Amino acid sequence: MRELLEAVAGGSLSPAQAEAELRGYVVGDAGRFDAAREQRRGIPEAIFAEGKSAEQVVALAETALETTDRALLTRVSESQFEALETHLGETAPDVTIDRRTATVRVTSPEYERPSLDATVGIATGGTVDGPVADEAAMVLRDAGASVDRVDDIGVAALDRTLDQLDRLREADVLIVAAGREGALPTVVAGLVDTPVIGVPVASGYGHGGAGEAALAGMLQSCTVLSVVNIDAGFVAGAQATLFARAIDTARS
Amino acid sequence: MRELLEAVAGGSLSPAQAEAELRGYVVGDAGRFDAAREQRRGIPEAIFAEGKSAEQVVALAETALETTDRALLTRVSESQFEALETHLGETAPDVTIDRRTATVRVTSPEYERPSLDATVGIATGGTVDGPVADEAAMVLRDAGASVDRVDDIGVAALDRTLDQLDRLREADVLIVAAGREGALPTVVAGLVDTPVIGVPVASGYGHGGAGEAALAGMLQSCTVLSVVNIDAGFVAGAQATLFARAIDTARS
Amino acid sequence: MRELLEAVAGGSLSPAQAEAELRGYVVGDAGRFDAAREQRRGIPEAIFAEGKSAEQVVALAETALETTDRALLTRVSESQFEALETHLGETAPDVTIDRRTATVRVTSPEYERPSLDATVGIATGGTVDGPVADEAAMVLRDAGASVDRVDDIGVAALDRTLDQLDRLREADVLIVAAGREGALPTVVAGLVDTPVIGVPVASGYGHGGAGEAALAGMLQSCTVLSVVNIDAGFVAGAQATLFARAIDTARS
Amino acid sequence: MRELLEAVAGGSLSPAQAEAELRGYVVGDAGRFDAAREQRRGIPEAIFAEGKSAEQVVALAETALETTDRALLTRVSESQFEALETHLGETAPDVTIDRRTATVRVTSPEYERPSLDATVGIATGGTVDGPVADEAAMVLRDAGASVDRVDDIGVAALDRTLDQLDRLREADVLIVAAGREGALPTVVAGLVDTPVIGVPVASGYGHGGAGEAALAGMLQSCTVLSVVNIDAGFVAGAQATLFARAIDTARS
Amino acid sequence: MRELLEAVAGGSLSPAQAEAELRGYVVGDAGRFDAAREQRRGIPEAIFAEGKSAEQVVALAETALETTDRALLTRVSESQFEALETHLGETAPDVTIDRRTATVRVTSPEYERPSLDATVGIATGGTVDGPVADEAAMVLRDAGASVDRVDDIGVAALDRTLDQLDRLREADVLIVAAGREGALPTVVAGLVDTPVIGVPVASGYGHGGAGEAALAGMLQSCTVLSVVNIDAGFVAGAQATLFARAIDTARS
């Protein structure tokens, strides 16, 4: 404790870093940032940008960078993208902005990328499922897991699915994203002995649209699946990260 | 007209038969029976027993027998079964009662079974879909269509499905019944060039249970399906009958 | 096989055409295009544009043209229309763009229009049902079926409906589109012996709006109908195509 | 006031009757009975039996008889029927119990039946709509209106409907009860210039069952209808009573 | 018939007027206009503009004017307003455009306003219910009924409601529009012996918002109400017109 405060006094530790060390979270203008989440929970706090002002998003990203050497942001709007580019550009040389996925990942120069000895397969039913799968992939890559992406293998043309089975079987965990009737995770999970996490995607129209049919179908699946909310690519990726880390630990 | 009334006077035609001939429907104690439906619509009026008293069901069945030489009843309860057995047993020697499917089919001795040169395939995902498929089969057999029944080929064990593809491809029309997530019609319809009618079955539990997930999934299907209501085996069978008759006509 | 590869080497077959021939589907930047769907399923893969970028839509249309000599696109947005006009204008001389229906149909010079000996009647309840019916008609005409369109015969003025009965009875299959309470398919199907496919349309407001009342009513219909999802004109047209082709085959 | 209290003292008026006269409602063990409702609202308070104990139902019926010379009860269960038969049999010679409709109507010897110069037509789509229509008829007959009942004219066999049009046109107001897709009120209301009150009936199964499709369809109707809740025969009858009385007044 | 055709030949009757006379409806580019609705149904066909193009709306309005001497339009958008102003301005001198209510009423010089000896009271709970009530009032005034409008008497300040009771009691029929919890029609209907038509209004937010709580509450009302769909001011006005005309007839 004394040491820590001396580091603050000496300038080698910022007040926010010290607060993060002592309390776990940092209280700023835009709220309390959970700097200890990765230690405690195994996955870092991502900044869910929807419903926050651009200033709040930037402030939270800066606190994240300062205390955890990186920031992950999801559901970022255009005006938030612009504010982040303006404010983070200088201090954080490594900014990855993905407008289609609506995500941002920033790392400070001090950041050391981890590595996990585990592979997560991510399969999608169609082109429109891409951004949701990208969100999951961002979290997994940030955590150092290997990602094997297999796109556009929906069951309307079953050969597309069956052709990729061997590859899907090689993954340690599978994330399968699908919209409309959401049958892909069921068909895949019936054929592989890997745990499958289903992600319903908000495509489709009319009755059961906006992903509700896909969600209900995955919950009712005759095979064994666990599921996350509609379009919750981040959650699927984070849950897969926890499994990947468990496997990495068991392997080492 | 004169002729008809003379037949009534002479006793060779009952008043109900004459009424059916003249007006199309017969007015009895239990309502108006649509005796001309088969001529007009191509499928006979079936008596939907749910919500009717046992007396009303018997009265309607008797009118149906008298004016169309047979009666089809669906959603029959135990007390209605008993009333039908008691009252119809004497006059109608050919009574088929199926308690599991909750249907009754009665024909008078004058009834001549028709024959259609068309085959309707009926596939089910699992054992619990059986009664709904049976209801469809009853209508089709009554109309004289060939029925090819393929049970228990749900996608949880995809080999069961794929093994039956050649047989499914031979039908002129396919009815595919499935509960839970209802993926079977989608997978089948992606692999055959036959028209597929999906029937959601009220199995499953929790969110999307009682057939709602299956219905929503079939409506959202990435392939081409038309759908009937949950557990509506009769409607699926009747719709397939209309197609089978159109094909039979085209073939002759 | 050897022959095919030599054709590629000789330039008379493009790599995509060869891939389509060998695998059934073609893997491009915008996903896997199911070039064999028409052979396998009887109806071509249509490109559902919603949720895809303009570049993806153009790329898929080009693959479709290259491997199947035509492309059908539905739910096309204004920016996608513009991208298609710009990119396809040169190579495909025959582009039909229908902004109100939000569809595009493009054929290459090599395309030969098929012809089916079967007629599909398409009826609508009111003016607002027009675009949905147009989507169905596009698919049917593409497949070579005769289309008989009868518009604006909703049951609020029942004479409009009854006046068209003889014409409706002449079709081999009927598609009936209606919004609001969706009673038209029920009334029509009670009067003709043709199979009827109901299409609920997302008109109306308040409770049961956006087509939900029409869908529920068609599923509950006292007559015999099969149904597609709200606004699913394409699915209705494709399902009717499969029946039309079955009848055409039976007739020949 | 003095007069009233003297009548109570003299025994020619019971305390409950005096309370009803003075306050409008009577407070008993089973709650406050709104004895003045008919004066104020034009229709008497009916006793909705569901959820009340048999004792409470009997007590309320006795108060109603004492203060308004009659009692109307709806949604009466078997045990309540029995309690009413036991307790009311002696004091009220005129008890009409209708188990299928689940209603009871009792009048005291002092009751004078009113008479209204107005006719209310009640049409039903099918046999299962009967009890709901009966509930409406009970209220109307109690109020002295003429009731013209036309049963089983659902649109699945449109001739049944059209044959009754002239009769339906003669009513001053129409109540039309229908379950399943609930199209009958829409079709009738498109053909007559009488006000139509639609009553959705809780028949049908699957999606939109329990009367929800019928309710949504009536609310979305392309013609002009007003609607009451599912199975609310009493409300429809009471609303028609108010109109009938207004017309009776206007005629006299 | 001969006479009619000679009038067309002589130019004193347009083809559309003749078609309306002979068939009841007129077939134009924008659909079939039900010119006989007022004769048959007692209320004219209103043009529901939502979902139609501006051209279609103008064409229908012109047919309405030509065959029935006036046009009523509801749910009119800004671009439709402009098209109507441009095209109808010349031929129809009497155009009433109400942007807040989104309605248009146009009459030709030949139009003769009818008059009904009946009063319809229209009450609203709050300021936001105004446009829905205006829509109802437009129909009633068009039909010649007297309208007594009482605004902003919601039950949150019950004195506002009770102060207006005497006035509400004088109407022959009452329309009561209310959003949020929709309690006003229930409270009013408990206090007057006039028939009350409830109109739920799509105000409020959160659970039960968009008028759903108000609709459900009016359907569940402990008093006697009939109800129309959320925001269906036109339907409420038309239903009240039918009652007003019946009373007017009874009075004369």
Next chain:
Amino acid sequence: MRELLEAVAGGSLSPAQAEAELRGYVVGDAGRFDAAREQRRGIPEAIFAEGKSAEQVVALAETALETTDRALLTRVSESQFEALETHLGETAPDVTIDRRTATVRVTSPEYERPSLDATVGIATGGTVDGPVADEAAMVLRDAGASVDRVDDIGVAALDRTLDQLDRLREADVLIVAAGREGALPTVVAGLVDTPVIGVPVASGYGHGGAGEAALAGMLQSCTVLSVVNIDAGFVAGAQATLFARAIDTARS
């Protein structure tokens, strides 16, 4: 601590009482009983009997008696009632069983009833709301608050409501329970300056039945209310207890 353990050793404290003292909760066969809830939360843990076996309910009641000198049970079934009568009859002389409300309250001889200087008014709309109000009253009386119960004042007969206003205004807090459209809490809360807690009751039928219309209406209320779940009489009573205790404290 030592003291406590010596009391256990000496037999003046049972092990369960000691565990409750030390840990706050007691672990038994039927789960962990939260013996410290009243200290921590201000209201005792009630035993929600639904879904538990009769043995579990008895075991929990015994632990509650032993550690807190009384037990409150809600949603008790007939078989649970019987088990409680059999097992508790001997040890707990003071057992109050209310079958209609489905509650049980037992106190040990050591129990001292508290007293709060605060009054909670409980109003109901109708007779069927009684049991829900009784559940609330049980909690309040257990906590020592004065309860003023005003029954059957629903707004269908508004005089019943207004007659009780003065009495309602005297309470410190009001609980208002109502089913069907649930308008009573809104009307009451518009007229008194007391905080009102609304309790929707699962009465009614059809659309919005089972209390859903009442809940939605109370949430949308134009006046100021807070609400508990449908039929949650216990929660309303406990929330009112917390307020009553706060007022009692402020008064003393």
Next chain:
Amino acid sequence: MRELLEAVAGGSLSPAQAEAELRGYVVGDAGRFDAAREQRRGIPEAIFAEGKSAEQVVALAETALETTDRALLTRVSESQFEALETHLGETAPDVTIDRRTATVRVTSPEYERPSLDATVGIATGGTVDGPVADEAAMVLRDAGASVDRVDDIGVAALDRTLDQLDRLREADVLIVAAGREGALPTVVAGLVDTPVIGVPVASGYGHGGAGEAALAGMLQSCTVLSVVNIDAGFVAGAQATLFARAIDTARS
């Protein structure tokens, strides 16, 4: 009365002020303003701006200022903000506009701020819950209560919650706002003996989004809560005001 009218004649009282005094409410162009609500109900009428025109909002604000010396407005849109700034700027020097919260509070120079001896704690789960909590705080501060605001203590990082317990325990009443799964009010209410009012916030996405999961969760809470509608910060603040005033009265 005479006095009051003389004050109007003398100009020391405006007609609106006199009307407010005599009738309780004032009738203006934009509706009836309930000037007596604070006297009767304990909380002033706030102007709910959504769905009203800018002119109506300004007129109501002016009436509020004139008769109650202040105006509170919620759900104010940008064009309404501008109209209020333009029109109120001159007469009311003290205008507080909060665009993020969408509220306005204006006081006249005569306004005297009250003071209550009671503290209301307002806790939020995350940054996006801020505006809803602000709305509650505005009402409470207007009423003179002390507000203790504790932000961003959601249960995902439980230490943030537990660190604030002592502070939360000091409040007389707690308002806890949370979106997504809405678990914060449950966790807090399990740990404090203060009454808790839960406010679900319309954050989140997919199934249960827009605050529906949070609302359902708070209604189902295992602890004791009362709840207001989604985003109903004003209602929560007003309900807390009523409790705060009751406590203030009890304390004095």
Next chain:
Amino acid sequence: MRELLEAVAGGSLSPAQAEAELRGYVVGDAGRFDAAREQRRGIPEAIFAEGKSAEQVVALAETALETTDRALLTRVSESQFEALETHLGETAPDVTIDRRTATVRVTSPEYERPSLDATVGIATGGTVDGPVADEAAMVLRDAGASVDRVDDIGVAALDRTLDQLDRLREADVLIVAAGREGALPTVVAGLVDTPVIGVPVASGYGHGGAGEAALAGMLQSCTVLSVVNIDAGFVAGAQATLFARAIDTARS
């Protein structure tokens, strides 16, 4: 192949065993049993008894025993329990019947229990969640995983939860079952770095009852969870088995 057929001929292999070996599934009277599921999918096919007849359930159990040396059955009804006891008692000495959980597990004498080097923690919120957790435990124990069960730690008494954290942290995977508002998985998942699978339980009443609030809350959780359907203990257990096996493999 030859070898296999000789074994059948020689009687050392039954026809069903041979069929299972050759095709993966066995076709019997009660459907196709997926005997190869464990090889292919890692978890055996469990027999979902709901909706099947007692004969079908027994037949499937016998096939399972014959081909996989054991049978797991879920959702078993009383009459099915009895049929299983009667028919399996002789051949299968080891039958575990759990009526409260509605499951049966039978093993043949040849069955060898596997063992996995991995621990799955199963936590429940309350007593009523027990049977759902038991279903999960049955699958896990069958697969050889260690199960650590921690019951009744719901967040209403947070100390119960926090006291068990160390134990929960030791598991490789956690299953957390909770009904009502379903907050327990969120709170636990915020505090441990283990993957958490949430199981909503169908407890609670009123709005969001039957597990819907719990499901929606878990899908909206601010922490990282994956979820299975309401009451889907089997699915949760099977998904955890797949993870446990992956960890076991990685460890060895």
